[in-house]
Amino acid sequence: MKFIIPRIALRNLSRQKKRSFLLGGAIAFGIMIVTLINGFAGAFIENVSENFSYLMAGHVFVQGAEKTASGKRLSVIRDDSIIFSALRDSGLDYEFATKTSEVSASLYFEGKTIRQTLTGLDLATNLFLRERVVLRQGSWDTIGPDSIILSEKIASRLNVLPGDRITASFQTITGQNNIADFTLAAISVDSSIIGSTMSYVDLAYINEAIGLKSGEYMALGFMLRDLKAAEPFAARLYTSMAGMGIHLFERSAGEEGTATTPFQAMMRAQRTEDWEGSRYSVYTIDDIVSQAKQIVVALDGASLVILLVLFAIVMIGINNTFRMVMYERIKEIGTMRALGVQRKEIKSLFLNEALFLAIGGAVSGIVLALIAMSLLSLIDFGMNTPAFMIMKNGHLSFFVPPLRAVFNVVIIAILTLLAAYFPAKAAAKMEPAVALRTAK
């Protein structure tokens, strides 16, 4: 008897192939949409972090801070030998290190002005940046000491073309006003909102302009072989540096319930904490782009809402169908009851049908979603697309967390069982004699 009910339930489903196919199809469609959204959200943060780390030239960063006698806070690494020594001691491995300085500047060209952050790095030797930053106009071959690379958006707002001279005004690390002239060497493709704000200049040139000496800079970025290694790398580097007696700002996990990223929380600590001399911060790319996690949470939340709305509609369909099924099989139910089948077994029969329908539909939906993901990820959008930041090498990429898929299937199963419960209960309550004499 234990397996008879499920077998009858399966047989009943196959008896009404068209109806089962439509109901299961509706469930599969809903699950497919939700799985696609989950898959997109699953890969989103990794893609953003990875792409952003390429633009920032690092997965893990060390930033130097110094307080002057007058209490002014400077961002500077005067001597990096101690950082590299800590790296050697901890046996950490990385692909390459990039030294950068950043300054917020006003760019001027023929009456037009725009505020922009200039990132200084060694443009002549940073081959990795050359691979990642796609140039729309200009060439890497024309890079000189006073070169600047602007994104399309910024170049268009300033109305500049490669070869134009741009004046920049900014403050030195100690806050004094200074001016420097740059030659626009190239215009890069806008890669998302973040990419379109990046402007690159030569490290030595900008360092001199902001008052840093030769060999000094603001931050050191480490590019690792794998983004997933960033957190353990940062943790070990932090421990190693702390072990060498280097003063460090505590790594932060962000602020609960706020949009503040761990990086922002760390910067706030630098402003508010009482400290003196030199100190270092160690942080990962995830600490900077952790706000992207909120987008993932929003996408997951949206997918759950879609799931519930879709299934509210499907539930009504299932509920009506099972009510119809109950009336269609009223004599069958009467016969079964007359032959000794118990009320709970009748209810179980209906619920088993609903459960098989839900699982069949959900599994089909996941399979369909996986097929759709495979097909979508084959499309090459190229590196020039504005959506480059959320893609993996110009392709859409997906990752469905297994637990999330299981959660969706469980939700569908519960909702379907709930939809079928009342018709099942009504069928179970039916008196055999009444059922047998009821004319369809």
Next chain:
Amino acid sequence: MNTIDISRRRTPALAVAAVLILCLGMSLGAQGLSNQAAEKILEELDDLGNFPGKDYSALFTIVSEKPGEKQSVSQVRVFRRDSRKQFTILVMLPEVNKGQGYLREDDNVWFYDPTSRKFSHSSIKENLQNSEAKNADFTASSLKDDYGIQSIAEGKLGQYPVWILELKAKNNEVPYELLKLHIRKDRTMLLKEEAFSVNGRLMRTTLYPKYVSLENKLLPSQILIVDEINKGEKSQISMTEQNVEKLPDKVFTKAFLEQVNR
């Protein structure tokens, strides 16, 4: 004849000598100024711009011009208490920014946005309301302490003979490394200030065409700030309702900025 000849020969020689002596005298006079009088002038300029033991309030109307943009008018009410390195700036115009404010206490400057009702960190080096004026322009003057005199020259600005003082920053706490001041000779009045970048490029010219007298002090009532990097960008500031009466302490608090917006 010889005498005449001699005298004829002596006359140009004497004239040259006289001119040389005069030039030397003027030069020495200017050099002498650089050591003592010039510093005294800087001290006087600082005194004119500061109100020790008193507070200062005024209504500033700022007319800004930028290339390719419409002229914009802002109005801010400025409250200063130099003895405690405090200021409060309350934006009155444009209507869209009304209620915004800046509060300085010591070296901290906060910006208040009435829409979000939040304070955020700002700096005295930030520009005020998209104009060429910086928050630092509303702080007490400390030329004598912050700058050393590099050179002194004489010149004329319009109809006024002026001392031209070139100043170099003594520390890196000031926004401009080099300043060139044009100060009226007959009475200590700053007429023009040129501010240079660290690498010696002219960034900003400030003209002081009008002054008013307040409690025996000459205060500028109009300032013209010209951006020398972005040609065509300038701001004219007119100061009215200038007052040095004591202000209530609450004016220099965050609560004041919040309260005026209720």
